[in-house]
Amino acid sequence: xxxxxxxxxxxxxxxxxxxxxxxxxxxxxxxxxxxxxxxxxxxxxxxxxxxxxxxxxxxxxxxxxxxxxxxxxxxxxxxxxxxxxxxxxxxxxxxxxxxxxxxxxxxxxxxxxxxxxxxxxxxxxxxxxxxxxxxxxxxxxxxxxxxxxxxxxxxxxxxxxxxxxxxxxxxxxxxxxxxxxxxxxxxxxxxxxxxxxxxxxxxxxxxxxxxxxxxxxxxxxxxxxxxxxxxxxxxxxxxxxxxxxxxxxxxxxxxxxxxxxxxxxxxxxxxxxxxxxxxxxxxxxxxxxxxxxxxxxxxxxxxxxxxxxxxxxxxxxxxxxxxxxxxxxxxx
Numbered sequence: 167x168x169x170x171x172x173x174x175x176x177x178x179x180x181x182x183x184x185x186x187x188x189x190x191x192x193x194x195x196x197x198x199x200x201x202x203x204x205x206x207x208x209x210x211x212x213x214x215x216x217x218x219x220x221x222x223x224x225x226x227x228x229x230x231x232x233x234x235x236x237x238x239x240x241x242x243x244x245x246x247x248x249x250x251x252x253x254x255x256x257x258x259x260x261x262x263x264x265x266x267x268x269x270x271x272x273x274x275x276x277x278x279x280x281x282x283x284x285x286x287x288x289x290x291x292x293x294x295x296x297x298x299x300x301x302x303x304x305x306x307x308x309x310x311x312x313x314x315x316x317x318x319x320x321x322x323x324x325x326x327x328x329x330x331x332x333x334x335x336x337x338x339x340x341x342x343x344x345x346x347x348x349x350x351x352x353x354x355x356x357x358x359x360x361x362x363x364x365x366x367x368x369x370x371x372x373x374x375x376x377x378x379x380x381x382x383x384x385x386x387x388x389x390x391x392x393x394x395x396x397x398x399x400x401x402x403x404x405x406x407x408x409x410x411x412x413x414x415x416x417x418x419x420x421x422x423x424x425x426x427x428x429x430x431x432x433x434x435x436x437x438x439x440x441x442x443x444x445x446x447x448x449x450x451x452x453x454x455x456x457x458x459x460x461x462x463x464x465x466x467x468x469x470x471x472x473x474x475x476x477x478x479x480x481x482x483x484x485x486x487x488x489x490x491x492x493x494x495x496x497x498x
Contacts, residue, residue, distance in 0.1 A: 242275070
């Protein structure tokens with residue numbers, strides 16, 4: 167009987183320290199997304215605490231709760247923009263990260279702003295029915311959830327095809343921008359003690375909440391500001407001047423400038439749509455970035471093909487002759 171001889175494996179060329187560093191780097195985007203989720207959850211917690219002190223001697227602390235919640239929404243916005251960039255820089259993008267990011271966005275930019283608005287309305291509009299106020303906030307939250315779901319469909323199709331793509335136009339108001347409008351108006355309300363300013367901002371938040379929800383699920387174009395106007399190919403002397411002016415305004419009048427920029431961005435979609443219908447420009451309103459339309463048409467085509475396979479037959483695809491972007495707009 168021959169004795170068994172153990173083979174000695176060659177030493178591995180892989181550096182275990184490098185693998186540990188790589189794993190640590192890949193965790194960074196997830197930690198930032200978790201920070202975004204934590205910021206949204208903490209903003210909700212502050213609003214629950216604010217509701218608990220209504221009608222008590224601690225009712226004077228409510229304004230501080232509103233301010234903290236607004237800043238936490240901005241913190242979540244900062245982390246939401248940072249996690250994607252870090253993931254691309256470290257080449258650690260994944261479907262898991264995209265889904266986790268959307269779930270965090272639903273909380274921070276969908277639930278938290280609506281809860282902040284509902285709590286504020288309970289303080290500033292006590293005579294309005296609570297059911298009406300709930301419906302107003304529900305429109306906003308549902309709009310954010312549908313907007314994020316639609317964006318996931320688009321991103322999944324692009325990642326499956328491996329198509330290089332730079333987004334220059336959003337179809338529908340992005341949920342972070344919608345949350346930024348409410349948070350900025352809330353900070354503007356806390357900045358001024360004049361009763362007229364307080365009442366103006368309170369009415370603005372009441373009217374903006376359902377409108378923002380509808381803008382998120384609309385088909386209106388909203389420019390990706392960084393990719394369209396501030397990329398390397400398009401940047402010029404005028405871009406530098408605009409950035410310097412904005413930097414000066416942010417330093418001198420931070421809250422007013424931020425509130426004005428978010429409100430102007432939310433109004434840009436309706437203005438661009440109206441301008442195109444009246445004068446026919448800008449062209450990118452209808453001729454650029456139809457990815458979400460294409461993704462929905464592709465899903466409908468896949469469903470029709472699957473149904474035909476089940477029946478064992480085949481027939482021409484009716485979507486081939488259908489104009490792009492037709493069909494229901496509910497989920498867009």
